[in-house]
Amino acid sequence: MREVCRISPDSILPDRDGVLGHTGMAPRAEPAAGVARLVERAVELLGRHARPVAVFEEIAPSEFAQVLEGEGSNVSPNPIEAIHPRAERTGLFALTLGREVQDEIGALFETGEFPLGYLLDAAASAAAGRFARVVVARFLEAVVARGAAAPDRTALDYSPGYCGWHVTGQRRLFERLGPGEIGISLGESCLMDPLKSVSGAILVGPAEIHRIEAAYSCCAACSDHHCRERAGRPVALRPS
Amino acid sequence: MDLLREIASSLETGDDERAAERTRAALAAGVAPRVVLDEGLVRGMEAVGARFKAHEIFLPDVLLAAKAMIAGVEILKPLLEGEGMPSRGKVVIGTVKGDLHDIGKNLVGVLLRGAGFDVVDLGRDVPPERFVEAAEREGARVIGMSALLTTTMPAMARVVGLVRERGLGGSVRTIVGGAPVSADFAREIGADDYGYDAANAVERVAALVAR
Numbered sequence: 001m002r003e004v005c006r007i008s009p010d011s012i013l014p015d016r017d018g019v020l021g022h023t024g025m026a027p028r029a030e031p032a033a034g035v036a037r038l039v040e041r042a043v044e045l046l047g048r049h050a051r052p053v054a055v056f057e058e059i060a061p062s063e064f065a066q067v068l069e070g071e072g073s074n075v076s077p078n079p080i081e082a083i084h085p086r087a088e089r090t091g092l093f094a095l096t097l098g099r100e101v102q103d104e105i106g107a108l109f110e111t112g113e114f115p116l117g118y119l120l121d122a123a124a125s126a127a128a129g130r131f132a133r134v135v136v137a138r139f140l141e142a143v144v145a146r147g148a149a150a151p152d153r154t155a156l157d158y159s160p161g162y163c164g165w166h167v168t169g170q171r172r173l174f175e176r177l178g179p180g181e182i183g184i185s186l187g188e189s190c191l192m193d194p195l196k197s198v199s200g201a202i203l204v205g206p207a208e209i210h211r212i213e214a215a216y217s218c219c220a221a222c223s224d225h226h227c228r229e230r231a232g233r234p235v236a237l238r239p240s
Numbered sequence: 241m242d243l244l245r246e247i248a249s250s251l252e253t254g255d256d257e258r259a260a261e262r263t264r265a266a267l268a269a270g271v272a273p274r275v276v277l278d279e280g281l282v283r284g285m286e287a288v289g290a291r292f293k294a295h296e297i298f299l300p301d302v303l304l305a306a307k308a309m310i311a312g313v314e315i316l317k318p319l320l321e322g323e324g325m326p327s328r329g330k331v332v333i334g335t336v337k338g339d340l341h342d343i344g345k346n347l348v349g350v351l352l353r354g355a356g357f358d359v360v361d362l363g364r365d366v367p368p369e370r371f372v373e374a375a376e377r378e379g380a381r382v383i384g385m386s387a388l389l390t391t392t393m394p395a396m397a398r399v400v401g402l403v404r405e406r407g408l409g410g411s412v413r414t415i416v417g418g419a420p421v422s423a424d425f426a427r428e429i430g431a432d433d434y435g436y437d438a439a440n441a442v443e444r445v446a447a448l449v450a451r
Contacts, residue, residue: 020300023298023300025299035304105343106342112307117343167389191338221422
């Protein structure tokens, strides 16, 4: 099963808190009037310039084990090694908001409109995260629709560069998935082009497989402190 | 003087149009350009910096203030040409070879300019030699490098090595930053300092040039 999905940018535009959350602002903090106005403009610009497109494909668990192995640079043990053998279905995905967004951010910095450029960058990061959840939901719907997973199953995405999966793991992921079809390429240093792109794996199974109980060494070095919150709300077709 | 307080206040509210308009008004009222700069714009930026440090405001507010500061400075620049715009030193910045993420580096550039540094921005995907050549050519006191990928971090070590090889270690300091970069990594490669975010990078650069 392989699908390319193009969606309207409107369906992934973040709200104000979503944008400001990517700027380090405390949750639900009230921004100054000038900042609030700029956030609105940034979201409006994002809606105009984003061209969200994604590709996802189901792969066999044994194949995923090879993709995950990458070039042998993962931190081991890592949470994904523990989660994926318990997953019932496994997929790969890549998504992008397109090149126009990054060009617009660059243009805003070049013309001295850096506060707006910064907030557009934050809005795009938030939108990419929202898009990932849309893609995960589409994948889950597809496997449930053909009876390959029970309707009460949940899904979460995991990306190279996080959870001990080394960023060079993207090379094997790209070889297997081939996201060139939707315009994403991988540079020598494993940098995706366009920049506002995300790639990774989708693991489907009971909600509890995503909960990370053990403290891994990669967690100590990680700057993202939202995993437990994220693992507590995997994508589900039926609200729990 | 009220006009100077209004200039400072326009930075605190991030109003670049008002900052420019009040700067012109102060000049029209006969206030010396240097006084407008020091007691209006710089004072306003210092107040913003203090509030940011106290976590009362956030980076978007600081960027709006920096934009207002630049609006005022642009008006003052031609008038200060005789005595020269005061500079805290020249800093060469760039995103290292192989990396195209430049938001962090751009923010550091904006905040450095707002803090009175001259900035030579080499852009992104910058080879190690270009950092060092630019620092030599420009007489820069600091090289600031940014990386967002673990795969591109080794390029930082090559820049630090080149600075040493060319005997510039006494005059050119190096500072590194970016999401995967840490103080431990900076020490490991022999960089002089590490900035954990854009605002901290400016503080660290100020400390480096003061050494």
